[in-house]
Amino acid sequence: MTCAVAPLVASISYVRVAVHDLDAAARFASEAFGLQRVAEHDGEIAFRSDDRFRTLSLIAASAGASSIGVEIQDEATLERLALELDAAGFPVRAASSEECVGRYVEAAAIAQDGSGNTIDLVVRPHHSGRRYFPSRDAGIVRFHGAALRTTDHRRDLAFWTMLGARVSDWVGDIAYLQIDEWHHRIALYPAKRNGLLYAAFEVEALDQIMQNSYFMQERQIKILQGPGRQSASQQIFLHVQGPDGIIFSYVNGMAALGGKPRLARQFPRTTESLCNWGSVSNDVPELSAESA
């Protein structure tokens, strides 16, 4: 399908990641990964990666499930979208004002995709007047996007299609979803369970991907895959394992898709399709050539 209408999704705004050990995850996010810890509210710890107020929140697993914040054009679009999702059978409800405060947004609806992943549809997420200033030079320039585990990829695709996303390419049944000029901001990986697979933060250049790779190796922090380069999107990546099985990724160099809309290309689910440099993931079935 083509993207004839203005996309409803303005950006991928944040990830809220549920963890069992908040302190360990918070230390990893700031000291190892290089995000800036900015606020703590009601047991949620917020981190910045760019000029937005925050792009990562860590929440206690007991307080709820992980979610992705998706910025919707405006409140009228949000209301219309909520009705459409409801009509299509996706659970959706308006967020309380308290939930909006905790999410640093002016309005929100909380929806679930076909796999039961929580998607926060938000309007007017907060930005910050102060520039991003992390505690270590990891070279992060912005939060780039996220990947979700999907147990029902047809339903999940229907969900994202209603939000105006389109598939830019397939690797097996892994779907890369485009919402702006970049190849993808969201990726759906077939899995045995739902949940966030990884949150991707863009760095300045290959230099920072490689510097972070050696930084992690020296500290014996596990690299789950990479340095590598996705064949379809040309994006260079390094998937790093944090506490509680969370995966944060450094990325750079994704292809922009200009010009005429094209059909999504199908790549077979092989090592070369997932990484044209030849890196493999032995520990995360969703990232490996054998499908989960």
Next chain:
Amino acid sequence: MIQLKDVSYVRLGSPDLESAETFATSCLGLEIAERGKKTLYLRSDDRAHTLCYSEGDPSQQTVGFEIEDEDDLQKAAATLEALDHPVHVGSADEAEQRKVKAFIGFRDPTGNHIELVVRPERRGRRYFATRDAGITGFSHIGLNSTDPVRDERFWTQVCNARVSDRIGDIPLMRVNAIHHTIALVRAPAAGIQHINHQVESNDDVLRSYYFLNEKRVPIVFGPGRHPTSGARFLYFKGPDDMIFEYSVGVDEIEDEATHRPRQFGFEPSSFCMWGARPAGMTLPDGNS
């Protein structure tokens, strides 16, 4: 002054030409130009050959530099003899073995065997390898030096090399616009410390990293990036413990007249700005 134009070839002795051939074609990614009974000529670019193995002792290592013409070759021989470097004038047979019009051989102050050559052969057919390593050509060598300060004087005063940058006392020297063609490396004896081939892109460096790992070729340094030349690199070990390097993105010296060598401290980050540490490869000792 001896005007070196470019590095031309490396000649290596090896007791096992079969292993050398297997490595050169299936790992390194060179093209066989010619296979003799006791010789193996390999291509990496549009030259007829840039690496030659001949059956023999691996300590036999020679590097050839191209100079302008036979007049310059004679002047170079006179210059070297005046400085008490004995000169061997290559016979027609020897020149043919090297695929050059004429050459002379001598030893640098450390004792490295150097040849100056005139009119090295090119080939009309382009280089086409059996493995896609992305090689664009043979580019430079690391050369052992028992006294880098003395040898820098030889290469820059007797020859036309210019220092582009230094790490400690180790000079990286150019003979043309490319950041360096000769990198001196402090070592106890003469020898070639590494042989560099340029590749097309970062992708090739990283692809080879995974490829060579899978082939169980020892990676001795990298993937990394030199802050001096800006090149992304990978060093790995070949037959007879010779170290080969792939790199991409070597700077060119834009203004020959105003370039001043930068001084880098002798520390790991001067060799790799990404944080790679050498493993199974000694970094040159920068203190004299």
